[in-house]
Amino acid sequence: MKRIGIFYFSGTGNTEIIARLLSESYERKQIEVELFRIEDIVTHKKSFAINDFDMIGVGHPVLGFGASGITDQFARMLPSCPGKKTFVFKTASSPHYINQGASATVIQAMEEKGYQIFHNSIIAMPCNWYIKYDDQLNKQLYEAAVKKVEKIVVDTLNEQEQHLKINGLLRKLLRFLYYGEEHYGARYFAKGLAASANCNRCKKCVRDCPTHNISETKGQICFGANCIWCMRCIYACPNHAIQAKNLTGCVLDPYTGGFNIDQLLNNPRIDGNYVTEKSKGYYKHFIKYFKEAE
Template identity: 30%
Template sequence: MARSIAILYFSGTGNTEALAEDFRNEFRKKKKKTELIRVEDLLSGKAVFRPKDHDLIGIGYPIHALSFPRIFVRFLRDLPRAQDKRTFIFKSPGDPFGNGGSTAYLRKKLNQKGYQVIYETTLVMPANVFFRYPDSMIKQLFLHAQKKIKQAVDEILHNTVRLQKNNLFLDIFTEFFNRGAHLACYLFGKEMRTTKACNLCLVCVKKCPTQNIRLEQKKIKFGRKCTLCVKCFCICPKNAVYYRGMKWAIVKPWYDLARIMKDRQIRPDHLTPRTRGYFRRFYKYLIKNQ
């Protein structure tokens, strides 16, 4: 039985953070001491993580190009070694397609560092790129994720082993696609710009998890360390950050998960047995047991 739990997570726009907080709440209800640690705080030395202080580790991340975000390359490299540490993974894609991609590579890397992945769960959340889902669907997805977290916490504490079934094709495709995306972060991250609406409040500079944004000669400049988490787009109070050549890629207007969850007028009933077309697989994801 786990006594102390550490949940290490990365979240660009708040979805994975909301899930991590939910995991913490559920573990705390079971009287388990649980600590949340942001990956970027770990990398910058702001937070300390000692595997021996915990007997269960959670790792959470948003899906970027079928797998983990670029910042995880450094995270995995710097993660302190552990010994047979029980670990669970939760990932938050914006679409149930492909189960969020293979976790074979991540599991292998964690295993090499002494983290034994015993449980995985995919928690579909609103997409922060391409499509702005309706508020009622956003609420429905998050409520469903909360239900799954409750079940996951029960199962993890009862030592249930639940691992995603990967296959060779998915493993190879995911790794190929994801590495391409990491290269794209390097190449295209620099292509962010700010419009005239920018008032140099520097929120983006302060909050960028990879310290990729700086003020230079009274202008906001973007570097090559971008992890494409799109936090700068969503936190800009003036909505002034955009991606050169791909303005359409980021969802607008931005959704406020906390507001949507609080608003009683928003009913979580967008996906129904009658849902067809693009969103049909979202409904199928809702009715699947796991």
């Protein structure tokens, strides 16, 4: 029996949804799967032996055209493993060409250690930053993702190669923008974070922050500068108590993807038929994506 290890970082739950769908699909095919959260590996909360797996998968959200610093850190700390079959998957608010190079730094770091990255894919999921999608579209994206996952599973088990290419100059420009967002934009955003009177000091945000950027000091929730702008603290707070004072437009209220997607999937009044053949403007580029998932 094959064993697959799936390592993923998920800010607000979209990538975790895909990782779990992948795991369930592999297991239906009698493949043993073990899931690892990347932050648990980076912080040494969980260990693993890379040779225990016949194949590994690495997943991450597209954050500012990149893979996020924590995913890059994971790739750099992996042990050398020449020839290890590896697939990469990423989630983004759009399957647009501009997001295809988001895994470049992760792939480069792993290939330098001998990993054989043979399959690279992108799955569109609900947007969690600046643009609030209609709930019909969010449900439509999830339903398409289920089908996309099945294809990824079949392709990876058959070792079918798939590579996402992007213009080299554009990739460098996007990398520059991503660096600015994560190192400057995220820090500015974090400076404006504060817990409101709704906070009951449950410290969920303290425990769950992937970069340990949140702490409790003298009964107050405090935010540092080591933020990667993943939005987890805001969207996962059970009391909706974390508020942003800087760049407030990036926060969606309510956010119905990721952690909160069940309310969509279980709502029969939402039919998941938002993008059609007649769609125009921004949503027109989704038509091809949904057709490929049929």
